[in-house]
Amino acid sequence: MDPRVTLLKEFYRGLPRDHAKLETNGHGFGFLDALLAGGAELEYGELTLSGLLHKYKLAHIPESRMDAFLHSHVEKDCNVCLYFDGSANQTFCFNLDNNNRENNREMLPEMETAVRLLRKNLGRHGCEPLVVASGRGYHVWGRLDGPVPNGRLYKFMLHAAVATVAEIHAQGQDHHRIKFNFYPDPRVQDVVSLRLFGSLHARNRVFSHILGPEGPLDESASWEYFATHLRTRAYPVASFDAALAGISTLDT
Amino acid sequence: MRTIAIDLDDTLNDFTETLRRLEFVRDGTFALAEPVFQDYLARVRLGEVAGGNLLSTEYTYFRQRIHQVCYQKALARPDGVAFLQGLRKDGWRIVICTQRDLRRAQSCTRQWLAENGIPFDHLFMAGNKIVFCKCWGIEFLVDNDEFNIIHGSRYGVTVFYPRTAASPTPAEGHSDDPCGPRPFHNFEEILPWIQG
Numbered sequence: 220m221d222p223r224v225t226l227l228k229e230f231y232r233g234l235p236r237d238h239a240k241l242e243t244n245g246h247g248f249g250f251l252d253a254l255l256a257g258g259a260e261l262e263y264g265e266l267t268l269s270g271l272l273h274k275y276k277l278a279h280i281p282e283s284r285m286d287a288f289l290h291s292h293v294e295k296d297c298n299v300c301l302y303f304d305g306s307a308n309q310t311f312c313f314n315l316d317n318n319n320r321e322n323n324r325e326m327l328p329e330m331e332t333a334v335r336l337l338r339k340n341l342g343r344h345g346c347e348p349l350v351v352a353s354g355r356g357y358h359v360w361g362r363l364d365g366p367v368p369n370g371r372l373y374k375f376m377l378h379a380a381v382a383t384v385a386e387i388h389a390q391g392q393d394h395h396r397i398k399f400n401f402y403p404d405p406r407v408q409d410v411v412s413l414r415l416f417g418s419l420h421a422r423n424r425v426f427s428h429i430l431g432p433e434g435p436l437d438e439s440a441s442w443e444y445f446a447t448h449l450r451t452r453a454y455p456v457a458s459f460d461a462a463l464a465g466i467s468t469l470d471t
Numbered sequence: 472m473r474t475i476a477i478d479l480d481d482t483l484n485d486f487t488e489t490l491r492r493l494e495f496v497r498d499g500t501f502a503l504a505e506p507v508f509q510d511y512l513a514r515v516r517l518g519e520v521a522g523g524n525l526l527s528t529e530y531t532y533f534r535q536r537i538h539q540v541c542y543q544k545a546l547a548r549p550d551g552v553a554f555l556q557g558l559r560k561d562g563w564r565i566v567i568c569t570q571r572d573l574r575r576a577q578s579c580t581r582q583w584l585a586e587n588g589i590p591f592d593h594l595f596m597a598g599n600k601i602v603f604c605k606c607w608g609i610e611f612l613v614d615n616d617e618f619n620i621i622h623g624s625r626y627g628v629t630v631f632y633p634r635t636a637a638s639p640t641p642a643e644g645h646s647d648d649p650c651g652p653r654p655f656h657n658f659e660e661i662l663p664w665i666q667g
Contacts, residue, residue, distance in 0.1 A: 246606050248474075248564075251593075263573040266597040271606060276577075318525045398527045410574050 223293040223442060224286065227415055230449050233309040233366055234301040236285045238262075238278040240412040242298035242421055246273045257284045269422040276412075295419050300412035303403035307366040311376060311402065312413055313337060313348075313359040318398040324422075329392045330356050333399075334430065336383045344379075344462035346454045349445070350430040351416050356397070357430060358413060364453040369403040371463060376401035378466045416445055475558060475665065476568040476595075476604055477551075478614040479580070482633060483589070484545035490516055493544055495537060503533070512537065535575065542571065543579050547587040554658035559590040566609065567591045568600050570616075604628045611665050613658075624650040631661050 245254070246266075255261060258281055265274040280288070292299040303310075315333055317325065334350055334357050341348050341361065349360040380399045387394040402411060418427045429441040436444055480486035497508040511533045520534075555565055571580060573596040584591060597603035600619050604612050605626050612623060613631045620638075623630035627650055632638060634654035655661055 247608065248472075261593060263577050263594040263596065265573065265595065266599070266603045266606065268598045271602075276573075316526075318527055320521065320524055320526050395525060407575070 220286070221290055221293055223417060224289045226442075226446055226449060227289055227293070227417065230362060230445070231301055231310060231415060233304060233307075235304055236282065236301070237280050238276070238302060238409075239280060239285065239288065240300040240302075241275045241277060241288060242300065242414070242418075243273060243275075243296070244271050245297070246271065251275075257281045259284060267421065272421045289415075292415060293417050298414050298418040298421070300414045302409055302412045303369070304366075305369070305403075305408045307368045308372060308403050309363050309366045311361045311363075311367075311372045313376060313380065314353070314398075314400040314402065314413065315356040315359065316353070316398040316400070317355040318396055324355060327396055329387060329394065329396050332387055332390060332392055333383060333394075333397050334359065336386045337379060338432070340379045340382045340386075344375075345458040346462075347448075347452045349416075349448050349452070352420075352425075352428050352430060352435070353414065354420055354422070361454055362449070362452070363456050363459060365456045367456060367459060369405050369408075371459075372403060373401055373405055375459065375463050375466065417442075472562070472564045473665075474564040474566060474607075474609045475611040475613065476566045476600065476607075476609045477555070477612070478600070478616070479567060479569045479571065480542075480545070482613055482615045483551045484547050484583075486541055486545045489541045489545040490537070493541065495540070501533070501536075503529070508533075535572070538571075539576060539579060542576055543583060545583070547583075547589065548658065550658040552587055552589055554661065555589055555591070557662070564593075565591045566593045566595055566607070568595050568597055568603060568612070568614075570598065570600075571596060601626050601628055613661065620652045623652060624648045629653070629664075631655055631664070 241254070251261065254275060254277070258279055259277045260279050262276040262278050267274060288297065288299050291297045315330065317327055317330060337359055338348060338350065346361050349362070351358045351360065380401065384394045384399070387397070400411070402413060404411070414427065416427060416429070419425065420427065426438045426441070428438065429436045429444050431444055477483060495512055497503065497505055501508055503511065511530055514530070515534045515537050558565060567584070569580070573580065573594065577594065580594065595603065600612060600614060600616070601623050605628065610627065610629060611631070612619060612628050614620070615632050620630050620632050629650045630652040632652060632654055634656055638654055653664060
């Protein structure tokens, strides 16, 4: 197995692998039949407004088929997006998007501020996130050394985001221009999937590079950073629990 | 296999009528003051899409929630249901093709289709249905969207559309073209056009 696939499976451990969204230029009924071979089912498909990019939400994907999809992902033949578990997860993610209706691919000054401050606020709780470029901003991933119930993950993320937004505002920038979403989100289980690291952006075919503390990394350095982060930066559940307890004290 | 794509809102159901007809009550799940709620509701009923310069706002979230209710409550056209059931018996492949955000609306859409006995093979969302039909080799599209009615034939897609007061006239829709769009009052009018 490609070592990059092994890395992906380890980093995203706990996310269900029997359903996923696939992004590909492949389309047509013959293509769809091949995609569903082995027993997978199409929940829905989508033709996006980005060229001929299609997205397919698949369910009941056999394990061997998912391995093949992940291999295609690292080979850049398609992008694999996974959903979160409905009850507890070992990973969580802030999805920061440029919220402008026009020119929403440009990097806003608010985005750079948001990522810097979010990294700082998470670091204050002992969590060093993995920041990955996405289409309109960044995915800021946290990875724990064990699963945590979704409600607790959401509460933790909400507090970190509120602190970040308040600081953006205090710095005189417009926080409305950044859209924060948190996953897993108990309100939209099984609705939103996130693209795995290693993908190519659907529109510009740019690699989803990692934004390290010192700046953006190229593809090779991103994979090295990803492997190192996986090996050394798991956020202990005990630290998470302590941070959340501190936050809850503030609530009362 | 012969394939047809069909839209949902205001084609196979009475979405706009439902949006106007239903009474929406501001309950605890809408964190809005009553005047704001009523203002937003009026704007949704007028078909206002945007929430200003931002993609995601309180208004766009509200609009999506109201639409979601209408997806569930809209009435299916009985002639449309019978039409699709007949096609299914004749071995047609049926693709539901909608602009709904199926990330959030997939579940209620499937439920509505099942409750109304509407057969289909695949569910697709497409911002541009003509491109979708072209990509997937689908010759026939049933849809009320004026853009598709006017431009379908240029790309080899025949569009059948429910005739309403606001429908384009045949002259606007390339009536001489064999692939030209065709208005209908009742879905059964479509049958001879696609069985030729």
